[in-house]
Amino acid sequence: MTRAAGMSDQPVALEPVGKGNRAAILALKLAPDQQSFVASNAESLAEARQDDEAVPRAVVAAGRVVGFLMYSAPEDDDEAIIYRFMIDRREQGKGLGRAAVAKVLEEIARLSHISRVSICYEPGNEAARRLYASFGFIEQGLDEDDEMIAALELSR
Template sequence: MKKGIGLNTGDIRLVAVTEANRALVTALELAPEQRDFVAGNADSLEEAETDADARPRVVMAGTRVVGFLMYEAPEDDDEARIYRFMIDRASQGKGYGKAALREVLDEIQGLGHISHVSICYE
């Protein structure tokens, strides 16, 4: 398994967004050249408050918040859509994104009604 700084990428996990971690999620940053590819995390969290299908997740590396993703998997659809996915610029290049993608795909598979997954970008 690829190792980041003192951390196996197997230590990557997804957790729900809470009041306790929300500010850490909104403080995550992308490199300037990446900002046009994904909406800001604050905007995404605001969107999630009014979209019942949105499933925002915090990407954790051990006890550190290193990224954010959001997907939808409506009960009446066999397709899930990952439409927000970012790893903080300081945590990129360590395999966390690949590990987070594996985690979200496992979570989606566990829902039981999904047979297709698409990844979208803005």
């Protein structure tokens, strides 16, 4: 797809999830044909409450919550896994997804015990495949749930 002129390189910030942004994260929506690509944000936030290793983040642009992602980076492992990622349907195609991936990779790269980042997506998810491949993620094959796993070695 072609990005609209002037919409690239939008600054985004990743913010911890809390009372101030939880409702906005729950209000984010995907197009109907995208809903099978990722668990709902309600499920992900519920999961994050139960899982100490889950790191949920609001994607914020121009002061508004535009997306959500979640990763884990266990201290006893050298691999981080980004396992939830979405940008609200009305905010897609503006470069925000790309900016959010760059930010989360920066955040993960600051964790000195991590040397590799994995990401998973449905094999038919062309937007995700192209986006992650452009950051150097290399497809590893399908996991036991038939999700594609792609990995990126961090250069240290």
